[in-house]
Amino acid sequence: MPSSRSGRTHKPPYDTARAIAELSVADPKLGRLIERWGPFTMRLPATQSPFEALAESIIYQQVHANAARAIHSRMIESFHHVCGIGNHPSPEHILDCPNEQLRKAGLSHNKTLALRDLAAKTIDGTVPTLAKIKKMSDEEVIEHLVQVRGIGRWTAEMLLIFRLGRPDVLPLDDYGVRKGFALTFLGLKPTQKVTPDLLATKEQMLKRAKKWRPWCSVASWYMWRACDLAAGKLPAE
Incomplete structure (x- = not known):
């Protein structure tokens, strides 16, 4: 997910040292990957409202990060001119503005429709407030968010992991997680051309993830790091 505009970050709201220790014991193969990469350094951006975070996600979909930014x-x-310099427009601002304003900023027709639907569903309560989300299970959050045009399960899962700091999310449809799993557990070689049949299946991942509960978000983060290692990227000192 894109980072917040403020640039401020903080640690996840769970015991990451405990997560690493328990994952390493429960799954020694994952433990070797953890040892190879090093510390879990994921940071969460400064808290945004669900509306702001999802609006940003919609804009970033299928666009290079620099262009989306x-x-x-x-x-x-x-x-x-209506909400002040540096402030994010409210759902009401989005609904009240003309299409031309959003299109002039660079939003496509589909993203304009998605942004307006997000605004409407935020106002009617389909998209919960941050306070309500904190009381909801992961699946309850996903169930609400996927009702918005342009928001699928993957986008909701990324919000849970990277914005809300939920510790036990396993994004089964994420290409990087599936590839990292294949590299770590299925014998995929870093130099191999990756075809769909070489990626991990949902069944394989769910079976292994029984060892990872309740820290699937942390395990998923290390699957992405497995992809980095395969590409020759090393952790920052």
Whole structure:
């Protein structure tokens, strides 16, 4: 997921040292990957409302990060006259503005529709407030968010992991997690051309994930790091 505009970050709201220790004991193969990569360094951006975080996610979908960042900035700047410099537009602002304003910022027709649907469903309560989300299970959050146009299960799972700091999310459809799993547990070689049949299946991942509960988010993070290692990337000192 894109990072928050403020640049401020904080640690996840769970005991990451305990998570690493328990995962390493429960799954020695994963433990070797953890030892090879090193510390769990995931940081969460400064808290945003679900509306702001999901609006940003919609803008970033299927667009290069630099282009998405520019579109997002232009969109926010276009509302300075109504909500002040540096402030994110509210759902009401999005619904009240003309389509031309959003299109001029660089949003496609489909993303404009998705952003308006997100705004409407935030106002009617389909998208819960942050306070309500904190009292909901992961599946309850996903069930609510996927009702928004342009928000699928994967986007909701990324919000849970990288914005809300939920510790036990396993994004089964994520390409990087599936590839990292194959590299770590299924014998996929870093130099092999990856074809769909070489990636981990949902069944394989769910079976192994029984060892990872309640720390699937941490295990998933290390699956992404397995992909980094295969690509020759090393952890920052």
